[in-house]
Amino acid sequence: MNRIVLARRGEAAVEARECTDDGSTVGVDRLPAVDLPDFVREHERTPVRWVWDDTTRWYPALLAAGVRVERCHDLRLAHALLRRSPFVDQALLTAGETGGWDGLQPVTAADPALFPLDDPADRLDPFAEHERHQVALAAAAERGRLGLLLAAESSGALVAAEMTHAGLPWRADVHERLLTELLGPRPAPGMRPATLERLLVAIRAAFHDPGLNPDSPGGLLRALRAAGLPVSDTRSWTLEQLDHPAVPALLEYKKLSRLLQANGWNWLDSWVRDGRFRPYFLPGGVVTGRWASTGGGALSVPTQVRPAAVADDGWRFVVADVAQLEPRVLAGMSGDAEMAQAARSADLYQGMVASGAVASRADAKVGMLGAMYGATRGESGRLMPGLTRRYPRAIGLVEAAARAGERGEIVHTLLGRGSPVPTGAWAERPVELGGPGDAGESSAEDRDRARRSWGRFTRNFVVQGTGAEWALCWLADLRNRLWRLGGPGTGNGRPHLVFFLHDEVVVHTPEELAGAVVEEVRRAAAAAGRLLFGAFPIDFPLDVAVVRSWADAD
DNA sequence: CTGACTTGCGCC
DNA sequence: AAAGGGCGCAAGTCAG
Numbered sequence: 001m002n003r004i005v006l007a008r009r010g011e012a013a014v015e016a017r018e019c020t021d022d023g024s025t026v027g028v029d030r031l032p033a034v035d036l037p038d039f040v041r042e043h044e045r046t047p048v049r050w051v052w053d054d055t056t057r058w059y060p061a062l063l064a065a066g067v068r069v070e071r072c073h074d075l076r077l078a079h080a081l082l083r084r085s086p087f088v089d090q091a092l093l094t095a096g097e098t099g100g101w102d103g104l105q106p107v108t109a110a111d112p113a114l115f116p117l118d119d120p121a122d123r124l125d126p127f128a129e130h131e132r133h134q135v136a137l138a139a140a141a142e143r144g145r146l147g148l149l150l151a152a153e154s155s156g157a158l159v160a161a162e163m164t165h166a167g168l169p170w171r172a173d174v175h176e177r178l179l180t181e182l183l184g185p186r187p188a189p190g191m192r193p194a195t196l197e198r199l200l201v202a203i204r205a206a207f208h209d210p211g212l213n214p215d216s217p218g219g220l221l222r223a224l225r226a227a228g229l230p231v232s233d234t235r236s237w238t239l240e241q242l243d244h245p246a247v248p249a250l251l252e253y254k255k256l257s258r259l260l261q262a263n264g265w266n267w268l269d270s271w272v273r274d275g276r277f278r279p280y281f282l283p284g285g286v287v288t289g290r291w292a293s294t295g296g297g298a299l300s301v302p303t304q305v306r307p308a309a310v311a312d313d314g315w316r317f318v319v320a321d322v323a324q325l326e327p328r329v330l331a332g333m334s335g336d337a338e339m340a341q342a343a344r345s346a347d348l349y350q351g352m353v354a355s356g357a358v359a360s361r362a363d364a365k366v367g368m369l370g371a372m373y374g375a376t377r378g379e380s381g382r383l384m385p386g387l388t389r390r391y392p393r394a395i396g397l398v399e400a401a402a403r404a405g406e407r408g409e410i411v412h413t414l415l416g417r418g419s420p421v422p423t424g425a426w427a428e429r430p431v432e433l434g435g436p437g438d439a440g441e442s443s444a445e446d447r448d449r450a451r452r453s454w455g456r457f458t459r460n461f462v463v464q465g466t467g468a469e470w471a472l473c474w475l476a477d478l479r480n481r482l483w484r485l486g487g488p489g490t491g492n493g494r495p496h497l498v499f500f501l502h503d504e505v506v507v508h509t510p511e512e513l514a515g516a517v518v519e520e521v522r523r524a525a526a527a528a529g530r531l532l533f534g535a536f537p538i539d540f541p542l543d544v545a546v547v548r549s550w551a552d553a554d
Numbered sequence: 555c556t557g558a559c560t561t562g563c564g565c566c
Numbered sequence: 567a568a569a570g571g572g573c574g575c576a577a578g579t580c581a582g
Contacts, residue, residue, distance in 0.1 A: 213578090215576095215577065215578075216577085216578060216579085217577095217578070217579095218578075218579075219578090237567080237568080258576095261575085261576055261577075262574095262575065262576075285573085286572060286573065287572085288571085288572065290572065290573075291573095292572095292573065292574080293573085293574075294574075296574095296575095297574055297575055298574090299573060299574060300573080300574065300575085366568095366569085369569085369570070369571090370569075370570065371570095372570080372571075373569080373570030373571045373572095374569095374570050374571070375568095375569050375570040375571095376569095376570085377569075377570090378567095378568080378569060378570095379567095379568090379569080380569070380570075381569095456570065456571065457571070457572090459570090459571080460570080460571035460572075461571085461572095463571090464571065464572065502572090502573095
């Protein structure tokens with residue numbers, strides 16, 4: 001399949017260089033930027049892979065012009081992957097502008113302008129960088145896996161732009177009604193809503209402190225101690241343990257105050273336009289390969305406000321999430337047949353009980369979370385020996401990753417995403433912190449703590465990162481399936497992705513296609529399992545719901 | 555005053 | 567019941 005590398009030239013021109021698989025150039029076009037959408041649309045008639053510096057710099061404008069692309073190679077994201085992958089000979093990637101690519105940031109402008117002024121991306125050469133990628137990939141160990149990862153990451157970049165373009169349907173009127181019921185009418189700027197004001201009066205009275213501000217952790221802590229309560233923080237869980245007349249009002253205040261600050265009227269004003277919530281999704285934004293987001297806190301839309309996410313008239317949401325993604329991924333990547341057997345049932349934890357590895361579902365869950373996150377004390381530490389005996393390969397994999405991290409070594413995911421090099425001083429000599437007099441004191445203990453902490457990070461990295469790769473393959477395959485489901489043409493009636501969060505997707509679909517979407521979501525999950533783990537028998541069962549509102553999916 | 559950090563809490 | 571990993575965001579706090 002041919003590739004077309006795009007580069008901005010001057011203020012309003014684009015150079016497009018088409019090349020074959022073996023790297024030979026078959027044609028160079030130079031066109032006005034305004035003609036780019038037609039150019040891309042025309043070349044999309046036959047299979048092609050677009051190569052560009054950064055999807056966030058090209059794709060939003062194309063989508064705004066009504067143009068979808070099938071596949072791309074995102075140089076920014078691919079560069080970041082290749083630079084850290086232990087599968088890659090770094091010498092093949094090195095060039096004078098490597099630092100420029102290292103530092104390239106995605107753009108999240110509300111206005112999808114194609115030619116931002118003074119963009120650092122324009123000082124980079126996409127043609128040369130693309131060639132380096134081809135060479136580095138061809139020479140890489142595990143080039144099949146790494147190639148899959150590059151393709152999946154780039155596909156994720158397309159999905160991310162498309163989801164922002166489409167937006168998550170959001171009913172501001174439903175959201176406002178919810179806020180009014182819980183908080184009272186929208187207050188004037190700088191004022192507290194009526195419900196919070198009433199709770200504030202009760203809290204101040206209970207503490208006999210008319211000036212108390214419960215939003216100030218320090219002030220609240222002083223008030224609690226003055227009331228004779230021996231606490232060291234003001235978290236809700238800590239407060240729940242206390243026997244004091246102020247506690248119920250305080251907990252209610254915290255909960256509603258959180259709603260107001262995170263997803264109140266200001267949030268609606270800022271992030272919901274024309275019935276759509278449009279956060280920016282940032283593929284590869286987390287070191288493990290998970291996505292980050294910016295704008296409206298898309299990674300933590302509370303269940304409390306999800307009733308406001310409502311499908312359009314005649315449309316439905318298909319909400320799907322994977323049950324216990326990470327332990328299943330661990331079973332697959334370690335080739336642990338015993339754990340895969342437990343995962344054969346829809347509930348992996350129940351499967352572990354059935355096999356006799358643990359006594360209860362609760363033990364299975366707490367034990368596996370501990371194994372993947374690195375808890376060594378308490379309940380989950382107690383369960384580790386039993387798990388290790390029953391699932392030596394799975395537990396052995398995360399233990400090995402932890403030990404490697406503690407030694408300061410790099411670990412990598414199944415497809416080859418590498419962990420960062422530890423930068424802390426713990427691997428070397430202790431640094432002089434310049435503190436008053438205590439430099440060096442307790443540093444051995446500090447270093448040990450830091451070493452174990454990094455080991456927990458690398459332990460989790462291999463599982464969380466491979467889980468992110470599974471999800472990326474799921475998403476990429478589902479995107480293609482949904483497109484085919486819509487039939488030919490580019491009408492507005494197609495099912496499309498509107499939300500993705502680690503192991504959950506939301507598809508907005510015409511009602512009559514909802515059943516077909518459910519099928520495709522399941523097929524895509526099975527396909528992702530095969531892509532990552534081949535014939536190894538590991539299942540990825542989904543919880544799928546067809547609903548009018550996102551809140552109805554649970 | 556601004557910017558960096560801390561605290562607390564939402565999501566997986 | 568939390569712990570143990572990864573985030574983003576808002577408000578408070580504190581140093582410069």
